[in-house]
Amino acid sequence: MSTLTITTIQTLLHWEDKEANLLMLEKKINALAGETEVVVLPEMFSTGFSMNPQKLAENMEGDTVAWMKRVSAENKVIITGSMIIEEDKKYYNRLIWMMPHGEYGFYDKRHRFAYSGEDKHFSSGEKRLIASVKGWKINLLVCYDLRFPVWARQSKREINSVPEYDVLMYVANWPERRSHAWKTLLCARAIENQCYVVGVNRVGTDGNEINYSGNSLIIDPLGEVLYHMADEEDIHTITLKKEKLEEIRKKFPFLSDGDEFLIK
Numbered sequence: 001m002s003t004l005t006i007t008t009i010q011t012l013l014h015w016e017d018k019e020a021n022l023l024m025l026e027k028k029i030n031a032l033a034g035e036t037e038v039v040v041l042p043e044m045f046s047t048g049f050s051m052n053p054q055k056l057a058e059n060m061e062g063d064t065v066a067w068m069k070r071v072s073a074e075n076k077v078i079i080t081g082s083m084i085i086e087e088d089k090k091y092y093n094r095l096i097w098m099m100p101h102g103e104y105g106f107y108d109k110r111h112r113f114a115y116s117g118e119d120k121h122f123s124s125g126e127k128r129l130i131a132s133v134k135g136w137k138i139n140l141l142v143c144y145d146l147r148f149p150v151w152a153r154q155s156k157r158e159i160n161s162v163p164e165y166d167v168l169m170y171v172a173n174w175p176e177r178r179s180h181a182w183k184t185l186l187c188a189r190a191i192e193n194q195c196y197v198v199g200v201n202r203v204g205t206d207g208n209e210i211n212y213s214g215n216s217l218i219i220d221p222l223g224e225v226l227y228h229m230a231d232e233e234d235i236h237t238i239t240l241k242k243e244k245l246e247e248i249r250k251k252f253p254f255l256s257d258g259d260e261f262l263i264k
Contacts, residue, residue, distance in 0.1 A: 002135045002242040004167070007036040008200045008227075010216040010234045013048045013173075015207035016056060021046045022067050028235060029071055029079070036237050038133065041081025042171055042202040043143045044093065049173035049206060050084070051121050057086035068098040076100045078133060081171050081200075082109065082142050090123040095140050095171060097131045105129050109142040110151055118144075130165050136242065137165040139195075143172035146185050146199075154193045154255055155262060163255055166245055169198045173206070176213035179230075183215055191223040194249050196240050203233055221248045 009028055014020040029039055043049060046064045047056050058064055064083050072079045078099050085094040093109040108125025112118040128151070131138045145151055154163050168189055174182045182201070190197040196219065203214040218227040218238055227236050249255065 003239050004038065004134055004136045004242075005036045005237060005239045006038045006040060006167075006198060006218075007032055007235060007237040008040045008198065008216050008218070009042075010201060010203060010214045010229055010232075010236075011042065012204035012233060013042065013045065013202050013206070015048045016050055016052065018046045018056070018064060022064065026067070026071055029075055029077070032077070032235070032237070033075060036077055038078045038080065039075075040169065040171060040198060040200045041079065042200055043082045043173045044084060045081040045171075046083050048202075049116070049210075051117050053084050053086065053091035053121050057084045057091050059086055065096065065098075065104075068096055068104075069102050072098045072100050073102065080140065080169070091121060092125065093118070093122050093142060094125075095129070095142055097129065097140060105131055105140075107140050107142070109145065111144045111148050113144040136167060136240075137163075138167040138169055139165040141168070141170050143170065143174060146170050146172070146174075146182070146189070149189065149192065150261075152189055152193065153261075154195070154258070161256075163194070163249070165193075165195060166242065167196045167198060167240065168193060170200070172199065172201045173212060174201050174215075176211045179213050179215050183217065183228075186217050187219055187223045187225070190219040190221060194221045194245075194252070194255055196220060196245065203231065221245055 082095040095107040097105040107129035110125045186199045199217045
């Protein structure tokens, strides 16, 4: 049966310092040579969660996307995480799914965090991105999206009775003061969608004096925690097994009992 090896990087981020963050992350990724297939970075990995897009935004031909292409190709791994992008005179909190051959997909964060003013600085995304690798389908979302279960929900309108995706992945800058919600909702998303869930957060304190405790998690389709790390930098590699996922779905066919709706 198919396996997928994923590495999560829970790290400190240098506030609004792209050069320092990219240098730091490249060293971490280079150290993983030959050990993994997908590397997951936090939300806004090159800057921290900044509401200063006028200063920090790049276009899709900018340095950070070019960095992702180069590091992905050199290490023969998929790299994903979000960054600040300017396009058509709008700013987006954009997740990039970069593949080693240079092709990529992207997802613009749907739910902007109004509590921090993100809705005033960034435009909302309109479409989900479900990536495909080695027969695995991965639904890629960003931070605050976690609070909105309909946006992540498996559709009952399955193709050949196969669920839309196998892994639900969140990249985040989720504050320590709301870490209980983060941990609880990640487990809920795994249980209700019968999928693996990967949640990658940062640690440390940002330029707004907001503290982040990490609490990156990997959860199986029954809601059991396979990995959890709080309060410190950590790099973790895990191999997910499609056989386990399919056994759970076959034994507990809960998805077929769900309500019918379509997310566009």
